Amino acid sequence: MTKNPSISADSGIQTPVLETFRYDNAIVRNFAIAAVFWGVAGMLVGLIAALQLVLPEFALWDGISFLSFGRIRPLHTNAVIFAFVGNGIFMGVYYSLPRLLKAPMYSKALSAVHFWGWQAIIVAALITLPLGITTGKEYAELEWPIDLAITLVWVVFGLNMVLTMLNRRERHLYVAIWFYIATWVTVAVLHIVNSLEIPVSLTESYSIFAGVQDALVQWWYGHNAVAFFLTTPYLGLMYYFIPKAANRPVYSYRLSIIHFWALIFIYIWAGPHHLLYTALPDWAQSLGTVFSVMLIFPSWGGMLNGLLTLRGAWDRVRNDVTLKFMVVAVTAYGMATFEGPMLSIKTVNAISHFTDWTIAHVHVGALGWNGFLTFGILYWLLPRLFRTELASVKLANAHFWLGTLGIIVYALPLYWAGFTQSLMWKDFDEAGDLVYPNFLETVLQLVPMYWMRAVGGLLYLAGVFLMIYNLIATARRGSFMAEEEAQAPAMAPEGTSGHDTYWHRRLEGRPMQMLVWSLVVILIGGIIEMVPTFMVKSNIPTIASVKPYTPLELEGRDLYIRDGCYTCHSQMVRPFRSETERYGEYSKVGEFVYDHPFQWGSKRTGPDLHRVGGKYNDAWHFNHMYDPRITSPNSLMPSYPWLLENELNTASTADKIRAMQALGVPYEEGYADQAVADLEKQAGEIVRQLAEQGVKDPITGEAPAADREIIAMIAYLQRLGTDIKAEKTALK
Amino acid sequence: MYKEVLRSIQDISLFPVIAIVIFIAFFTVLMVYVIRMDRRSVKQMASLPLDTQEPELTPISPNGQMH
Numbered sequence: 080m081t082k083n084p085s086i087s088a089d090s091g092i093q094t095p096v097l098e099t100f101r102y103d104n105a106i107v108r109n110f111a112i113a114a115v116f117w118g119v120a121g122m123l124v125g126l127i128a129a130l131q132l133v134l135p136e137f138a139l140w141d142g143i144s145f146l147s148f149g150r151i152r153p154l155h156t157n158a159v160i161f162a163f164v165g166n167g168i169f170m171g172v173y174y175s176l177p178r179l180l181k182a183p184m185y186s187k188a189l190s191a192v193h194f195w196g197w198q199a200i201i202v203a204a205l206i207t208l209p210l211g212i213t214t215g216k217e218y219a220e221l222e223w224p225i226d227l228a229i230t231l232v233w234v235v236f237g238l239n240m241v242l243t244m245l246n247r248r249e250r251h252l253y254v255a256i257w258f259y260i261a262t263w264v265t266v267a268v269l270h271i272v273n274s275l276e277i278p279v280s281l282t283e284s285y286s287i288f289a290g291v292q293d294a295l296v297q298w299w300y301g302h303n304a305v306a307f308f309l310t311t312p313y314l315g316l317m318y319y320f321i322p323k324a325a326n327r328p329v330y331s332y333r334l335s336i337i338h339f340w341a342l343i344f345i346y347i348w349a350g351p352h353h354l355l356y357t358a359l360p361d362w363a364q365s366l367g368t369v370f371s372v373m374l375i376f377p378s379w380g381g382m383l384n385g386l387l388t389l390r391g392a393w394d395r396v397r398n399d400v401t402l403k404f405m406v407v408a409v410t411a412y413g414m415a416t417f418e419g420p421m422l423s424i425k426t427v428n429a430i431s432h433f434t435d436w437t438i439a440h441v442h443v444g445a446l447g448w449n450g451f452l453t454f455g456i457l458y459w460l461l462p463r464l465f466r467t468e469l470a471s472v473k474l475a476n477a478h479f480w481l482g483t484l485g486i487i488v489y490a491l492p493l494y495w496a497g498f499t500q501s502l503m504w505k506d507f508d509e510a511g512d513l514v515y516p517n518f519l520e521t522v523l524q525l526v527p528m529y530w531m532r533a534v535g536g537l538l539y540l541a542g543v544f545l546m547i548y549n550l551i552a553t554a555r556r557g558s559f560m561a562e563e564e565a566q567a568p569a570m571a572p573e574g575t576s577g578h579d580t581y582w583h584r585r586l587e588g589r590p591m592q593m594l595v596w597s598l599v600v601i602l603i604g605g606i607i608e609m610v611p612t613f614m615v616k617s618n619i620p621t622i623a624s625v626k627p628y629t630p631l632e633l634e635g636r637d638l639y640i641r642d643g644c645y646t647c648h649s650q651m652v653r654p655f656r657s658e659t660e661r662y663g664e665y666s667k668v669g670e671f672v673y674d675h676p677f678q679w680g681s682k683r684t685g686p687d688l689h690r691v692g693g694k695y696n697d698a699w700h701f702n703h704m705y706d707p708r709i710t711s712p713n714s715l716m717p718s719y720p721w722l723l724e725n726e727l728n729t730a731s732t733a734d735k736i737r738a739m740q741a742l743g744v745p746y747e748e749g750y751a752d753q754a755v756a757d758l759e760k761q762a763g764e765i766v767r768q769l770a771e772q773g774v775k776d777p778i779t780g781e782a783p784a785a786d787r788e789i790i791a792m793i794a795y796l797q798r799l800g801t802d803i804k805a806e807k808t809a810l811k
Numbered sequence: 812m813y814k815e816v817l818r819s820i821q822d823i824s825l826f827p828v829i830a831i832v833i834f835i836a837f838f839t840v841l842m843v844y845v846i847r848m849d850r851r852s853v854k855q856m857a858s859l860p861l862d863t864q865e866p867e868l869t870p871i872s873p874n875g876q877m878h
Contacts, residue, residue: 178863253859322860332857333845340841463865557869565863603833 095568098248100183102563104464106190107174111457111464113198114166115547118453120205121158122540128152129533132684133526135715136708144721145209149643153220154208159445160218162201164309167453169193169236171316172259174460176243179253179319181567185242189235196232200225212282215640215676216297218304219273223284226274233270237263244590248567252590254335258315260590261343261597265307268601273300279738280731283637287742290671291358292613294679299350299605306346309444310412313452314338317385317409320456324401330387334380341377343597345370347604352423355432356653357679358668363608364425370604371423378416385409400475404455407483411447415440430505433649433683435525436497439490446486446539454478454546461550465557474549481542489535492528499524505657513660518686519711526715622669625802627744628795630732630754631761635795637735638788639678642719649680650689650799663690663800670803673744685716692801697765698772700793705777722789723778727762729755762790 131140131148140146173190177183184190203225207213213220221229240263244252252260273296276284288296322329329335351359351367386409389396396402418440422431431437462469469475503521506514515521628636639645652658654665666689671677695703699710704722707714736751762785770782783789 175860179859181863249859249862251856251859253856255860319860326861328854328857328861332853333848336845336848337841341838344837462868466866467869560866563866607830 095571097566097568099564099566100181102177102183102565103173103187103190103561104559104563105561106184106187106194107170107460108464108559109194110166110170110173111460113194114163114170114453115457115543115550117158117162117166117201118450119540119543119547121155121163122536122543124151124155124158126533126536126540128155129529129536131717132715133529133533135717140717142718142720144211144642144719147642147717147719149646149717150209150211150213152646153213153217153643154205156218157204157208157220158201160304160308161204164313164445164449164453165197167449167456168262168308168312168316169197170460171320171456172240172312175255175316175319176240176259178565179249179256180243180247181249181565182243182247185239185246189239189242193232193236193239196228196235200228200232203228207282211641211643213640213643214274214276214284214286215643215645215678216273216286216293216300217645217681218301219270219297222282223274223276223278224281226270226276229270230267233263233267237267241590241594248570250570252593253318254329254332254339255315255318256590257339257593257597258311258318260594261339261601262307262312262315264594264598265303265311265343265347265601268598268605269300269303269307272605273297277738277741279734283731283735285735285738285742286676288675288677289742290674290677291360291668293675293677294354294357294671295351295359295363295609297677298353299347299608302350302353303347305441305444306342306349309449310346311343313449314342314381316452316456317381317405320452320459321385321388321405321409324399324405324455324459325389325392325395327388327392330384330390334384338377338381338384340600342374342381344600344604345373345377347601348608349374349423351608352428353681354679355423355425355428356655357651358666358671360668363611366608368423368425372420375417375420378419379413382409382413382416385412400469400472400479401455401459403476403479404451404458404482407479408448408451408455411443411451411486415444415448418443429653429655430501431497432653433681434497434501435493435528435682436501437682439493439497442493443486443490446482446489450539451482454482454543457546457550461553462557465554465559467553467557469549470552470556471549474545478542478545478549481538481545485535485537485539485542487535488538489532492531492535496525496528496532499528504661505655507657513657516661518661519714522684522715523713620667620669621672622667622803625670625672627673627739627746628798629761630736630758631791631794632798633735633739633795634727634729634732634758635791635793636678638722638792639795640676644688645678645680647680647682647684647716648686648688649683650687651679652687652689652800658687662687664803666800667803670800673739675739675742675744688796688799690800692797692799693804696772697768697793697797698774700796701769701774701783701789704789704792719789720778722792723776723783723787725788726786727788727791729758732758758791759785761794762786765790765793 127140127146128148128151130137131151135141135148144150173184200221204221207222207225208220212222214222240259244256275287277287278284286293318329318335348370349367351363352371353367355364355368357364386406389402389406396406421427422437422440431440458469458475500521503515503524508514650666652662652665659665670689671679695710701723703710704719706718706720707716708718732754733751736746736754740746740751766783766785774783775781776783
């Protein structure tokens with residue numbers, strides 16, 4: 080049934096001529112399959128990573144480089160965010176957008192390029208991340224050729240959307256579409272700015288930003304990846320699919336307008352809350368906190384708008400499995416967006432940051448909000464694409480309860496773990512000494528919680544398998560409708576609708592202006608936070624004794640990035656007594672000026688490493704990397720035998736020095752040519768010391784060779800945080 | 812340190828004023844617009860998702876099996 084909304088019932092002057100067109104359901108089905116497929120893959124990798132934390136010596140992954148935690152964890156996050164949720168977004172957009180605009184997607188060819196391009200990017204990630212090909216920036220780990228591909232595919236997606244909008248038969252852009260537009264434009268800006276890097280080879284690059292600036296850009300990106308990839312597009316889906324599933328309009332359309340503008344205006348400022356108590360300038364931290372706290376208003380406004388859509392229909396939630404999933408999803412959104420502002424308050428953040436509390440928080444969002452909304456949509460959508468009822472409502476209900484239980488069993492132990500570890504870190508005895516000076520003690524305390532988390536993940540994944548069985552059974556029973564015929568009159572020319580032409584109505588009728596205004600609104604926050612931090616570069620307190628890395632240390636740093644050490648170790652000693660007692664002098668902004676990219680980390684499953692240089696001797700590091708349990712009994716850290724086996728690749732060392740010079744790192748003119756010679760000299764010195772300390776290579780049984788990767792890693796670790804120890808801090 | 816950096820910017824005292832003006836103006840305009848919206852058009856826009864009807868689903872036959 081179609082009607083002409085642009086001609087009011089009482090005008091009665093003209094009978095609209097109906098045009099016939101066809102919606103493409105095949106692309107929707109394909110994105111749905113991809114979302115489920117990659118969802119399973121991403122969750123499975125998450126489960127493996129969870130098990131690795133409690134069974135580091137399990138034969139399936141122990142000592143295998145491409146399955147080590149540091150390389151698997153980025154694969155998990157990227158797969159869940161960009162493959163599972165990404166395909167989920169596209170599934171929902173390709174279904175709802177044409178129907179809201181009463182026009183098919185502009186080009187099936189563009190849709191196909193978008194679909195296959197996105198899947199190819201995911202496959203590329205699946206190959207490169209386990210190989211350790213990474214930029215070392217969280218959720219932006221993919222290397223520059225893949226970054227370019229992402230940009231291209233994103234442009235194709237945008238083009239397809241905008242051209243569809245220009246061919247539409249419905250003048251007004253429903254609020255869901257505004258969320259899609261804001262998502263597209265903001266993700267484009269975030270991706271491009273955070274991926275600015277200088278290539279060294281096809282698989283290596285350095286971020287053009289260093290230290291504190293890189294941190295600010297990264298978390299402006301990282302936070303807004305949550306905001307504009309995991310939140311705004313899914314809010315668009317919420318505003319479309321909850322009214323559809325409940326068969327009633329959204330509770331308040333006015334509130335949805337406020338929700339939209341307030342959310343995109345405020346969200347973009349909140350990134351610095353990931354950097355509280357770090358070396359980021361205080362004013363930027365405060366801005367991040369203030370805006371994060373404000374975020375609760377639009378977030379909860381939107382949540383209530385979603386929930387209140389069901390007013391008067393709550394009895395249906397008992398029987399309708401789609402609505403059950405959606406209600407829990409929106410509730411999880413409410414919980415996560417209450418927790419977010421709370422975690423952004425500095426005193427709370429002092430406890431939560433670097434602990435499992437953050438992991439629990441993001442999983443309430445990912446499993447609850449993104450996961451459950453996706454499942455709810457799938458249970459609603461698949462029967463409609465295949466024109467039959469859901470095969471088994473019972474199984475879907477079982478999925479609902481398994482999933483809900485899974486979220487609880489996952490999240491609660493990790494909240495417990497977060498509090499436990501943080502309190503142990505900060506525990507002093509009466510003499511003023513740390514009660515748990517050995518970091519490992521605070522980790523081993525968490526092992527039971529880590530086991531429970533793995534069980535929670537398993538329950539959740541088991542539910543997903545029930546859903547897959549159920550959806551396949553539904554598809555088999557029904558007949559797929561690849562194209563759906565619809566009719567609507569052409570869009571009435573402007574001014575004939577009899578309504579006012581108030582500016583926002585005109586804005587709603589013009590997708591391009593909407594796009595530009597969304598861009599302006601999101602740029603304000605980013606510019607105000609970033610420009611001063613960049614402009615006052617010369618005023619960032621530089622420390623005279625901080626020197627660029629030697630070629631060997633630089634290579635070691637690249638291995639540190641390759642093996643994802645930053646996924647468990649921070650390099651940021653916060654100015655708390657509990658941290659300076661444990662690690663040493665707190666981290667200064669001037670110490671990171673040559674760090675392309677920064678490696679401050681966001682989670683401490685292992686201790687902070689910023690002051691690890693000189694703390695242990697070379698032999699300790701050698702043995703510890705070979706098998707951490709030699710030096711630290713019961714450690715949860717993976718072993719890195721390949722560092723002892725692999726020869727250090729120095730083919731691009733000179734190019735790396737040149738790239739660093741191009742980024743302003745003050746190596747002497749022409750230094751690149753002598754870099755390898757210097758590298759070998761330093762490696763020889765380390766090997767000589769290892770021999771003095773009586774170290775034998777456990778694989779060959781002989782003295783360690785100078786040309787192995789482990790030597791570079793030792794050089795880097797021993798350099799970390801030592802520059803300011805050498806001399807008294809001197810402010811320029 | 813950052814205070815010295817900020818102080819060195821000309822007319823820095825104007826910045827917070829500009830910020831609050833932008834902020835209040837943004838939300839005032841938004842509120843005025845939302846309150847002034849035409850009731851009928853709001854209703855019409857809110858019902859856009861329900862404007863298209865999905866085809867009827869074939870119900871499961873009484874002896875319908877899972878396959």
